[in-house]
Amino acid sequence: MTTYSAGSNLEKIFKSGKKAVTGECGPPRGADAEHFRHKANFLKGCVDAVNVTDNQTAVVRFCSLAASKILLEMGIEPVMQMVTRDMNRIALQSNILGAAAMGIKNLLCLTGDHQSFGDHPQSKNVHDLDSVQLANTLRMMRDEGKMISGTEVQGRPQMFIGAAANPFADPQEFRVVRMGKKIAAGVQFIQTQCIYNMERFHKFMEMANDMGLTEKAYIMAGITPLKSVGMANYMKKFVPGLDVPDSYITRLKGVPKDKQAAEGIKIAVEQIHECLAMKGIAGIHLMAIEWEERVPEILETAGLLPRPTVS
Protein backbone atom coordinates (compact mmCIF):
# COMPACT_ATOMS: atom_id res chain seq x y z
CA MET A 1 0.00 0.00 0.00
CA THR A 2 1.21 3.46 -0.89
CA THR A 3 1.98 5.65 2.05
CA TYR A 4 1.36 9.35 1.84
CA SER A 5 2.90 12.19 3.78
CA ALA A 6 -0.17 14.39 3.33
CA GLY A 7 -2.56 12.46 1.15
CA SER A 8 -3.39 15.39 -1.08
CA ASN A 9 -4.82 14.69 -4.51
CA LEU A 10 -1.61 16.03 -6.00
CA GLU A 11 0.56 13.67 -3.98
CA LYS A 12 -1.68 10.74 -4.88
CA ILE A 13 -1.52 11.50 -8.60
CA PHE A 14 2.28 11.67 -8.46
CA LYS A 15 2.54 8.46 -6.49
CA SER A 16 0.17 6.69 -8.90
CA GLY A 17 2.79 7.32 -11.58
CA LYS A 18 0.52 9.54 -13.65
CA LYS A 19 1.57 12.96 -14.91
CA ALA A 20 0.15 15.68 -12.71
CA VAL A 21 -1.22 19.04 -13.81
CA THR A 22 -1.49 22.08 -11.61
CA GLY A 23 -2.90 25.48 -12.44
CA GLU A 24 -2.61 28.86 -10.85
CA CYS A 25 -5.08 31.46 -9.67
CA GLY A 26 -4.01 34.80 -8.26
CA PRO A 27 -6.23 36.43 -5.63
CA PRO A 28 -7.49 39.92 -6.54
CA ARG A 29 -6.26 43.28 -5.25
CA GLY A 30 -9.31 43.67 -3.11
CA ALA A 31 -11.82 41.68 -1.17
CA ASP A 32 -13.78 40.58 -4.23
CA ALA A 33 -14.12 36.88 -3.60
CA GLU A 34 -16.62 36.47 -6.43
CA HIS A 35 -14.04 37.46 -9.01
CA PHE A 36 -11.63 34.94 -7.56
CA ARG A 37 -14.29 32.20 -7.59
CA HIS A 38 -15.15 33.07 -11.18
CA LYS A 39 -11.52 32.65 -12.30
CA ALA A 40 -11.00 29.50 -10.24
CA ASN A 41 -14.12 27.91 -11.69
CA PHE A 42 -12.44 27.62 -15.08
CA LEU A 43 -9.80 25.40 -13.51
CA LYS A 44 -12.17 23.12 -11.63
CA GLY A 45 -11.89 19.57 -12.88
CA CYS A 46 -9.15 20.50 -15.38
CA VAL A 47 -6.20 20.39 -13.03
CA ASP A 48 -5.23 18.25 -10.05
CA ALA A 49 -4.57 21.23 -7.80
CA VAL A 50 -4.49 25.02 -8.09
CA ASN A 51 -1.68 27.23 -6.83
CA VAL A 52 -2.77 30.27 -4.91
CA THR A 53 -0.16 32.98 -5.08
CA ASP A 54 0.98 34.87 -1.99
CA ASN A 55 1.10 38.58 -2.83
CA GLN A 56 2.92 37.79 -6.05
CA THR A 57 5.34 40.38 -7.40
CA ALA A 58 5.01 41.97 -3.95
CA VAL A 59 1.62 43.47 -4.81
CA VAL A 60 -0.98 43.41 -2.03
CA ARG A 61 -3.78 40.94 -2.73
CA PHE A 62 -6.08 39.00 -0.50
CA CYS A 63 -4.10 36.43 1.36
CA SER A 64 -3.28 32.97 0.05
CA LEU A 65 -4.63 31.32 3.18
CA ALA A 66 -8.11 32.79 2.65
CA ALA A 67 -7.99 32.11 -1.08
CA SER A 68 -6.96 28.50 -0.44
CA LYS A 69 -9.88 28.10 1.91
CA ILE A 70 -12.25 29.45 -0.77
CA LEU A 71 -10.87 26.87 -3.23
CA LEU A 72 -11.45 24.10 -0.71
CA GLU A 73 -15.07 25.23 -0.36
CA MET A 74 -15.38 25.08 -4.15
CA GLY A 75 -14.08 21.54 -4.22
CA ILE A 76 -10.75 22.54 -5.73
CA GLU A 77 -7.52 21.39 -4.11
CA PRO A 78 -5.23 24.31 -3.35
CA VAL A 79 -1.45 24.52 -3.41
CA MET A 80 -1.00 27.34 -0.98
CA GLN A 81 2.00 29.50 -1.74
CA MET A 82 3.86 31.11 1.12
CA VAL A 83 6.69 33.61 0.81
CA THR A 84 9.20 34.46 3.51
CA ARG A 85 9.33 38.12 2.50
CA ASP A 86 6.40 39.26 4.61
CA MET A 87 6.37 37.07 7.70
CA ASN A 88 8.82 35.99 10.35
CA ARG A 89 9.13 32.43 11.65
CA ILE A 90 6.38 33.03 14.21
CA ALA A 91 3.84 34.06 11.57
CA LEU A 92 5.00 31.47 9.02
CA GLN A 93 4.67 28.57 11.43
CA SER A 94 1.38 29.92 12.70
CA ASN A 95 -0.02 30.09 9.17
CA ILE A 96 1.24 26.59 8.40
CA LEU A 97 -0.66 25.28 11.41
CA GLY A 98 -3.77 27.29 10.56
CA ALA A 99 -3.70 26.19 6.94
CA ALA A 100 -3.29 22.54 7.89
CA ALA A 101 -6.07 22.88 10.44
CA MET A 102 -8.39 24.08 7.65
CA GLY A 103 -7.51 21.12 5.46
CA ILE A 104 -4.96 22.66 3.12
CA LYS A 105 -2.61 19.86 2.12
CA ASN A 106 -0.08 21.33 -0.29
CA LEU A 107 2.31 24.14 0.57
CA LEU A 108 4.71 25.80 -1.83
CA CYS A 109 7.65 27.35 0.01
CA LEU A 110 9.02 30.49 -1.63
CA THR A 111 11.24 33.43 -0.80
CA GLY A 112 9.19 35.88 -2.88
CA ASP A 113 9.96 38.75 -5.21
CA HIS A 114 11.64 41.75 -3.64
CA GLN A 115 9.14 44.39 -2.54
CA SER A 116 10.76 46.92 -4.86
CA PHE A 117 8.75 45.29 -7.69
CA GLY A 118 5.42 45.76 -5.98
CA ASP A 119 2.99 48.46 -5.01
CA HIS A 120 4.59 49.14 -1.61
CA PRO A 121 8.29 49.52 -2.37
CA GLN A 122 8.74 51.52 0.86
CA SER A 123 7.91 48.52 3.01
CA LYS A 124 10.31 46.60 5.21
CA ASN A 125 10.97 43.02 4.23
CA VAL A 126 11.34 40.23 6.73
CA HIS A 127 13.36 37.32 5.34
CA ASP A 128 13.77 35.80 8.77
CA LEU A 129 13.86 32.48 6.88
CA ASP A 130 14.55 31.68 3.24
CA SER A 131 12.61 29.20 1.13
CA VAL A 132 14.93 26.28 1.94
CA GLN A 133 14.54 26.94 5.65
CA LEU A 134 10.77 27.27 5.31
CA ALA A 135 10.57 23.87 3.61
CA ASN A 136 12.76 22.35 6.29
CA THR A 137 10.59 23.93 8.98
CA LEU A 138 7.45 22.37 7.53
CA ARG A 139 9.18 19.00 7.23
CA MET A 140 10.26 19.18 10.87
CA MET A 141 6.79 20.18 12.03
CA ARG A 142 5.20 17.38 10.03
CA ASP A 143 7.68 14.54 10.45
CA GLU A 144 9.34 15.29 13.79
CA GLY A 145 6.49 17.20 15.41
CA LYS A 146 8.82 20.07 16.29
CA MET A 147 8.85 23.76 15.60
CA ILE A 148 12.08 25.64 14.85
CA SER A 149 12.36 26.38 18.56
CA GLY A 150 12.09 22.69 19.38
CA THR A 151 8.62 23.21 20.87
CA GLU A 152 6.42 20.21 20.31
CA VAL A 153 3.66 20.63 17.74
CA GLN A 154 0.26 19.61 19.08
CA GLY A 155 -1.17 18.08 15.95
CA ARG A 156 1.26 17.80 13.09
CA PRO A 157 0.53 19.69 9.87
CA GLN A 158 -0.04 17.05 7.19
CA MET A 159 1.20 18.83 4.11
CA PHE A 160 2.84 17.90 0.84
CA ILE A 161 5.88 20.13 0.49
CA GLY A 162 6.67 22.02 -2.68
CA ALA A 163 9.12 24.65 -3.84
CA ALA A 164 10.02 26.51 -6.98
CA ALA A 165 13.13 26.26 -9.13
CA ASN A 166 14.29 28.68 -11.75
CA PRO A 167 16.40 26.86 -14.33
CA PHE A 168 17.12 30.15 -16.10
CA ALA A 169 18.57 32.24 -13.32
CA ASP A 170 22.29 32.46 -12.64
CA PRO A 171 24.76 31.07 -11.75
CA GLN A 172 23.39 28.48 -14.16
CA GLU A 173 25.48 25.54 -12.98
CA PHE A 174 24.34 26.13 -9.44
CA ARG A 175 20.61 26.05 -10.17
CA VAL A 176 20.33 22.29 -10.02
CA VAL A 177 22.47 22.19 -6.88
CA ARG A 178 20.11 24.68 -5.29
CA MET A 179 17.11 22.58 -6.27
CA GLY A 180 18.90 19.62 -4.67
CA LYS A 181 19.31 21.67 -1.53
CA LYS A 182 15.56 22.28 -1.41
CA ILE A 183 14.87 18.59 -1.92
CA ALA A 184 17.34 17.69 0.82
CA ALA A 185 15.50 20.12 3.10
CA GLY A 186 12.26 18.21 2.58
CA VAL A 187 10.77 19.44 -0.68
CA GLN A 188 8.75 16.71 -2.42
CA PHE A 189 7.64 18.50 -5.57
CA ILE A 190 9.12 21.28 -7.62
CA GLN A 191 7.36 23.70 -9.93
CA THR A 192 9.73 25.47 -12.26
CA GLN A 193 9.68 29.07 -13.36
CA CYS A 194 7.98 29.64 -16.76
CA ILE A 195 9.99 27.81 -19.37
CA TYR A 196 10.60 29.36 -22.77
CA ASN A 197 14.21 28.47 -23.47
CA MET A 198 13.71 24.75 -24.09
CA GLU A 199 17.37 24.08 -24.82
CA ARG A 200 18.43 25.43 -21.47
CA PHE A 201 15.65 23.50 -19.75
CA HIS A 202 16.82 20.25 -21.38
CA LYS A 203 20.27 20.88 -19.89
CA PHE A 204 18.78 21.61 -16.49
CA MET A 205 16.84 18.35 -16.54
CA GLU A 206 19.87 16.37 -17.69
CA MET A 207 21.79 17.68 -14.70
CA ALA A 208 18.84 16.97 -12.39
CA ASN A 209 18.67 13.39 -13.69
CA ASP A 210 22.44 12.96 -13.33
CA MET A 211 22.28 14.12 -9.73
CA GLY A 212 19.45 11.70 -9.01
CA LEU A 213 17.08 14.50 -8.06
CA THR A 214 14.25 13.30 -10.30
CA GLU A 215 14.20 10.13 -8.21
CA LYS A 216 13.78 12.11 -5.02
CA ALA A 217 11.17 14.71 -5.99
CA TYR A 218 8.47 15.26 -8.59
CA ILE A 219 9.46 17.97 -11.02
CA MET A 220 6.74 19.91 -12.79
CA ALA A 221 7.56 22.00 -15.84
CA GLY A 222 6.20 25.53 -15.57
CA ILE A 223 4.39 26.70 -18.69
CA THR A 224 2.88 30.14 -19.26
CA PRO A 225 1.14 30.63 -22.61
CA LEU A 226 2.04 33.86 -24.34
CA LYS A 227 -1.07 35.87 -25.13
CA SER A 228 0.56 38.36 -27.46
CA VAL A 229 3.83 39.84 -28.71
CA GLY A 230 3.42 42.53 -26.07
CA MET A 231 3.28 39.98 -23.28
CA ALA A 232 6.30 38.13 -24.66
CA ASN A 233 8.31 41.34 -24.75
CA TYR A 234 7.21 42.25 -21.24
CA MET A 235 8.19 38.83 -19.87
CA LYS A 236 11.56 39.07 -21.55
CA LYS A 237 12.35 42.57 -20.35
CA PHE A 238 10.74 42.96 -16.95
CA VAL A 239 10.28 39.64 -15.22
CA PRO A 240 13.39 38.75 -13.25
CA GLY A 241 14.99 35.46 -14.18
CA LEU A 242 12.90 34.85 -17.31
CA ASP A 243 14.45 33.94 -20.62
CA VAL A 244 12.13 34.33 -23.65
CA PRO A 245 13.98 33.41 -26.86
CA ASP A 246 13.51 35.69 -29.86
CA SER A 247 12.28 32.73 -31.93
CA TYR A 248 8.95 32.71 -30.05
CA ILE A 249 8.58 36.46 -30.39
CA THR A 250 9.26 36.18 -34.14
CA ARG A 251 6.68 33.41 -34.39
CA LEU A 252 4.02 35.48 -32.68
CA LYS A 253 4.86 38.50 -34.83
CA GLY A 254 4.42 36.32 -37.90
CA VAL A 255 0.68 35.94 -37.42
CA PRO A 256 -2.08 38.60 -37.52
CA LYS A 257 -2.78 40.25 -34.17
CA ASP A 258 -6.11 38.45 -33.70
CA LYS A 259 -4.37 35.10 -34.19
CA GLN A 260 -1.51 35.73 -31.75
CA ALA A 261 -3.37 34.23 -28.79
CA ALA A 262 -4.06 31.04 -30.74
CA GLU A 263 -0.42 30.89 -31.79
CA GLY A 264 0.62 31.40 -28.17
CA ILE A 265 -1.54 28.46 -27.12
CA LYS A 266 -0.09 26.36 -29.93
CA ILE A 267 3.42 27.13 -28.65
CA ALA A 268 2.36 26.25 -25.09
CA VAL A 269 0.93 22.90 -26.20
CA GLU A 270 4.13 22.10 -28.10
CA GLN A 271 6.13 22.96 -25.00
CA ILE A 272 3.91 20.77 -22.82
CA HIS A 273 4.48 17.81 -25.12
CA GLU A 274 8.19 18.40 -25.29
CA CYS A 275 8.46 18.70 -21.50
CA LEU A 276 6.35 15.62 -20.81
CA ALA A 277 8.64 13.62 -23.07
CA MET A 278 11.68 14.57 -20.98
CA LYS A 279 13.04 12.09 -18.53
CA GLY A 280 12.24 13.10 -14.97
CA ILE A 281 9.28 15.39 -15.68
CA ALA A 282 6.40 14.38 -13.45
CA GLY A 283 3.88 16.94 -14.54
CA ILE A 284 2.99 20.37 -15.86
CA HIS A 285 2.40 23.53 -13.88
CA LEU A 286 0.27 25.68 -16.16
CA MET A 287 0.36 29.34 -15.20
CA ALA A 288 -2.16 30.98 -17.50
CA ILE A 289 -1.84 34.43 -15.99
CA GLU A 290 -5.23 36.18 -16.06
CA TRP A 291 -6.16 33.72 -18.79
CA GLU A 292 -7.76 31.02 -16.69
CA GLU A 293 -10.68 30.65 -19.13
CA ARG A 294 -8.34 29.19 -21.75
CA VAL A 295 -6.89 26.51 -19.47
CA PRO A 296 -9.46 23.80 -20.38
CA GLU A 297 -8.77 24.34 -24.09
CA ILE A 298 -4.99 24.22 -23.63
CA LEU A 299 -5.11 21.04 -21.59
CA GLU A 300 -7.66 19.43 -23.90
CA THR A 301 -5.44 20.16 -26.91
CA ALA A 302 -2.43 18.83 -25.03
CA GLY A 303 -4.31 15.59 -24.37
CA LEU A 304 -4.24 16.04 -20.61
CA LEU A 305 -7.99 15.85 -20.05
CA PRO A 306 -9.85 14.30 -18.40
CA ARG A 307 -7.82 14.30 -15.22
CA PRO A 308 -7.31 10.94 -13.55
CA THR A 309 -9.06 10.18 -10.29
CA VAL A 310 -7.13 8.54 -7.49
CA SER A 311 -8.44 7.33 -4.20
Place this chain on the structure above:
Amino acid sequence: MIRAVGKPIEEIIGMVQDFNKLLIAGCDGCVTVCEAGGLKEVKVLAAALRLYFTQAGTSKQIEETSLTRQCDKEYLAQLRDSIDGYDAVVSLACGVGAQFVADMYTKKVVFPGVNTSFMGATEERGWYVERCQGCGQCILAETGGVCPIARCSKRMLNGPCGGSEAGKCEVAPDIPCGWELIYERLKTLGQLDRFEKPVTPKDWTTSRDGGVRKILREDLRV
Protein backbone atom coordinates in the same frame (compact mmCIF):
# COMPACT_ATOMS: atom_id res chain seq x y z
CA MET B 1 33.46 52.34 8.67
CA ILE B 2 30.19 54.24 9.03
CA ARG B 3 29.09 55.97 5.86
CA ALA B 4 26.86 59.00 5.75
CA VAL B 5 25.69 61.62 3.28
CA GLY B 6 24.95 65.25 4.00
CA LYS B 7 21.31 66.19 4.29
CA PRO B 8 19.94 68.55 1.61
CA ILE B 9 20.57 72.17 2.56
CA GLU B 10 16.82 72.93 2.31
CA GLU B 11 16.12 70.37 5.03
CA ILE B 12 18.77 71.83 7.31
CA ILE B 13 17.49 75.37 6.71
CA GLY B 14 14.02 74.17 7.68
CA MET B 15 15.35 72.75 10.94
CA VAL B 16 17.46 75.71 12.04
CA GLN B 17 15.54 78.73 10.78
CA ASP B 18 14.00 79.57 14.15
CA PHE B 19 17.33 79.55 15.97
CA ASN B 20 19.78 82.42 15.98
CA LYS B 21 23.03 81.08 17.41
CA LEU B 22 24.09 77.88 15.73
CA LEU B 23 27.06 75.59 16.18
CA ILE B 24 27.91 73.35 13.26
CA ALA B 25 29.84 70.45 14.79
CA GLY B 26 31.74 68.02 12.61
CA CYS B 27 33.45 64.78 13.56
CA ASP B 28 36.97 63.78 12.56
CA GLY B 29 36.07 60.08 12.45
CA CYS B 30 34.14 58.10 9.85
CA VAL B 31 32.20 61.03 8.41
CA THR B 32 35.44 62.85 7.64
CA VAL B 33 36.69 59.85 5.66
CA CYS B 34 33.52 59.67 3.57
CA GLU B 35 33.54 63.46 3.22
CA ALA B 36 30.11 64.00 4.70
CA GLY B 37 30.71 65.54 8.11
CA GLY B 38 34.31 66.55 8.70
CA LEU B 39 35.68 70.04 9.18
CA LYS B 40 35.62 70.65 5.42
CA GLU B 41 31.89 69.89 5.22
CA VAL B 42 31.29 71.96 8.36
CA LYS B 43 32.80 74.97 6.64
CA VAL B 44 30.85 74.41 3.43
CA LEU B 45 27.57 74.04 5.31
CA ALA B 46 28.24 77.06 7.53
CA ALA B 47 29.06 79.20 4.48
CA ALA B 48 25.91 78.05 2.68
CA LEU B 49 23.73 78.81 5.68
CA ARG B 50 25.30 82.23 6.18
CA LEU B 51 24.74 83.06 2.53
CA TYR B 52 21.15 81.87 2.62
CA PHE B 53 20.18 83.70 5.78
CA THR B 54 22.01 86.89 4.76
CA GLN B 55 20.14 86.91 1.47
CA ALA B 56 16.93 86.25 3.34
CA GLY B 57 17.66 89.32 5.46
CA THR B 58 18.09 87.33 8.69
CA SER B 59 21.08 87.71 10.90
CA LYS B 60 22.38 84.54 12.50
CA GLN B 61 25.50 83.67 14.39
CA ILE B 62 26.95 80.50 12.92
CA GLU B 63 30.10 78.98 14.42
CA GLU B 64 32.15 76.01 13.24
CA THR B 65 33.99 73.24 15.02
CA SER B 66 34.95 69.60 14.59
CA LEU B 67 35.66 67.09 17.35
CA THR B 68 38.03 64.16 17.25
CA ARG B 69 35.03 61.87 17.79
CA GLN B 70 31.49 62.69 18.79
CA CYS B 71 30.92 59.13 20.01
CA ASP B 72 33.37 59.54 22.91
CA LYS B 73 32.55 61.56 25.99
CA GLU B 74 36.07 62.88 26.49
CA TYR B 75 35.97 64.68 23.16
CA LEU B 76 32.38 65.84 23.53
CA ALA B 77 33.32 67.36 26.86
CA GLN B 78 35.38 69.91 24.93
CA LEU B 79 32.11 71.69 24.10
CA ARG B 80 31.18 72.10 27.74
CA ASP B 81 32.45 75.69 28.15
CA SER B 82 31.04 77.04 24.93
CA ILE B 83 27.79 75.16 24.35
CA ASP B 84 25.63 77.56 26.34
CA GLY B 85 26.45 80.23 23.81
CA TYR B 86 24.36 78.48 21.17
CA ASP B 87 20.66 77.91 20.68
CA ALA B 88 21.12 74.76 18.66
CA VAL B 89 23.78 72.38 17.39
CA VAL B 90 23.85 70.86 13.94
CA SER B 91 25.86 67.68 14.30
CA LEU B 92 27.49 66.38 11.15
CA ALA B 93 28.55 63.21 12.96
CA CYS B 94 26.72 59.94 12.39
CA GLY B 95 23.52 59.25 14.29
CA VAL B 96 25.58 57.87 17.15
CA GLY B 97 27.56 61.07 17.55
CA ALA B 98 24.52 63.33 17.19
CA GLN B 99 22.71 61.36 19.91
CA PHE B 100 25.71 61.48 22.18
CA VAL B 101 25.74 65.28 21.90
CA ALA B 102 22.07 65.30 22.90
CA ASP B 103 22.81 62.83 25.72
CA MET B 104 25.51 65.01 27.22
CA TYR B 105 23.91 68.41 26.67
CA THR B 106 20.34 67.61 27.58
CA LYS B 107 19.01 71.16 27.32
CA LYS B 108 20.45 71.80 23.88
CA VAL B 109 18.52 71.32 20.66
CA VAL B 110 20.53 68.99 18.41
CA PHE B 111 19.85 68.55 14.71
CA PRO B 112 21.31 65.88 12.44
CA GLY B 113 23.16 67.34 9.48
CA VAL B 114 23.77 64.02 7.74
CA ASN B 115 21.85 60.87 6.96
CA THR B 116 23.76 57.96 8.44
CA SER B 117 23.63 55.23 5.84
CA PHE B 118 25.55 52.05 6.53
CA MET B 119 28.78 50.32 7.43
CA GLY B 120 30.71 50.15 4.23
CA ALA B 121 33.95 50.35 2.37
CA THR B 122 35.43 52.82 -0.07
CA GLU B 123 35.37 51.20 -3.49
CA GLU B 124 36.74 54.42 -4.89
CA ARG B 125 36.67 57.98 -3.63
CA GLY B 126 33.00 58.98 -3.56
CA TRP B 127 31.77 55.42 -4.05
CA TYR B 128 30.91 53.61 -0.86
CA VAL B 129 29.27 50.22 -0.66
CA GLU B 130 27.68 48.42 2.26
CA ARG B 131 29.57 45.40 3.53
CA CYS B 132 28.25 44.61 7.01
CA GLN B 133 24.93 44.86 8.82
CA GLY B 134 26.32 44.18 12.27
CA CYS B 135 24.20 41.06 12.84
CA GLY B 136 26.40 40.13 15.78
CA GLN B 137 27.17 36.60 14.67
CA CYS B 138 29.65 36.64 11.80
CA ILE B 139 29.30 33.86 9.22
CA LEU B 140 31.95 35.00 6.75
CA ALA B 141 33.95 31.82 7.34
CA GLU B 142 31.12 29.85 5.74
CA THR B 143 30.51 32.12 2.79
CA GLY B 144 33.90 32.72 1.29
CA GLY B 145 34.34 36.08 2.98
CA VAL B 146 31.26 37.62 1.31
CA CYS B 147 28.32 38.41 3.59
CA PRO B 148 24.87 37.29 2.40
CA ILE B 149 23.18 39.29 5.16
CA ALA B 150 24.60 42.56 3.90
CA ARG B 151 25.00 41.74 0.23
CA CYS B 152 21.94 39.70 -0.69
CA SER B 153 18.84 41.91 -0.92
CA LYS B 154 16.80 39.12 0.69
CA ARG B 155 19.42 38.07 3.26
CA MET B 156 19.20 34.54 1.92
CA LEU B 157 21.33 31.92 3.59
CA ASN B 158 20.99 29.01 1.18
CA GLY B 159 22.04 30.43 -2.15
CA PRO B 160 20.71 32.87 -4.72
CA CYS B 161 17.01 33.43 -5.33
CA GLY B 162 15.46 33.01 -8.75
CA GLY B 163 15.97 36.66 -9.58
CA SER B 164 19.74 36.50 -9.97
CA GLU B 165 20.63 37.19 -13.57
CA ALA B 166 24.04 37.59 -15.16
CA GLY B 167 25.56 38.27 -11.77
CA LYS B 168 23.10 41.03 -10.92
CA CYS B 169 20.45 41.32 -8.24
CA GLU B 170 16.79 41.54 -9.27
CA VAL B 171 16.44 44.75 -7.29
CA ALA B 172 18.70 46.84 -9.56
CA PRO B 173 21.21 46.19 -12.32
CA ASP B 174 23.94 48.04 -10.43
CA ILE B 175 23.73 45.70 -7.43
CA PRO B 176 25.91 42.60 -7.79
CA CYS B 177 24.14 39.42 -6.68
CA GLY B 178 25.70 38.64 -3.31
CA TRP B 179 25.29 34.92 -3.83
CA GLU B 180 26.91 35.03 -7.25
CA LEU B 181 29.89 36.67 -5.52
CA ILE B 182 29.86 33.98 -2.83
CA TYR B 183 29.59 31.26 -5.47
CA GLU B 184 32.51 32.58 -7.51
CA ARG B 185 34.64 33.04 -4.42
CA LEU B 186 33.92 29.54 -3.08
CA LYS B 187 34.70 28.15 -6.52
CA THR B 188 38.06 29.95 -6.48
CA LEU B 189 38.76 28.63 -2.99
CA GLY B 190 37.73 25.09 -3.93
CA GLN B 191 35.00 25.17 -1.26
CA LEU B 192 31.85 24.75 -3.35
CA ASP B 193 30.80 21.84 -1.13
CA ARG B 194 29.88 24.44 1.50
CA PHE B 195 27.01 25.38 -0.76
CA GLU B 196 25.30 22.04 -0.66
CA LYS B 197 24.81 21.87 3.06
CA PRO B 198 21.51 23.44 4.13
CA VAL B 199 21.99 26.36 6.49
CA THR B 200 19.59 26.41 9.44
CA PRO B 201 17.58 29.49 10.45
CA LYS B 202 19.75 32.25 11.80
CA ASP B 203 19.55 33.35 15.41
CA TRP B 204 18.77 37.04 15.06
CA THR B 205 18.94 37.83 18.78
CA THR B 206 22.39 39.32 18.31
CA SER B 207 21.05 41.52 15.53
CA ARG B 208 18.73 44.48 16.17
CA ASP B 209 15.90 42.01 16.66
CA GLY B 210 17.17 41.21 20.14
CA GLY B 211 16.52 44.76 21.32
CA VAL B 212 18.99 47.59 21.83
CA ARG B 213 22.44 46.08 21.82
CA LYS B 214 25.34 46.66 24.14
CA ILE B 215 28.77 45.24 24.72
CA LEU B 216 29.94 44.97 28.29
CA ARG B 217 33.64 44.19 28.51
CA GLU B 218 34.45 43.60 32.17
CA ASP B 219 38.12 43.22 31.30
CA LEU B 220 38.22 46.81 30.04
CA ARG B 221 36.21 48.43 32.77
CA VAL B 222 37.90 50.05 35.74
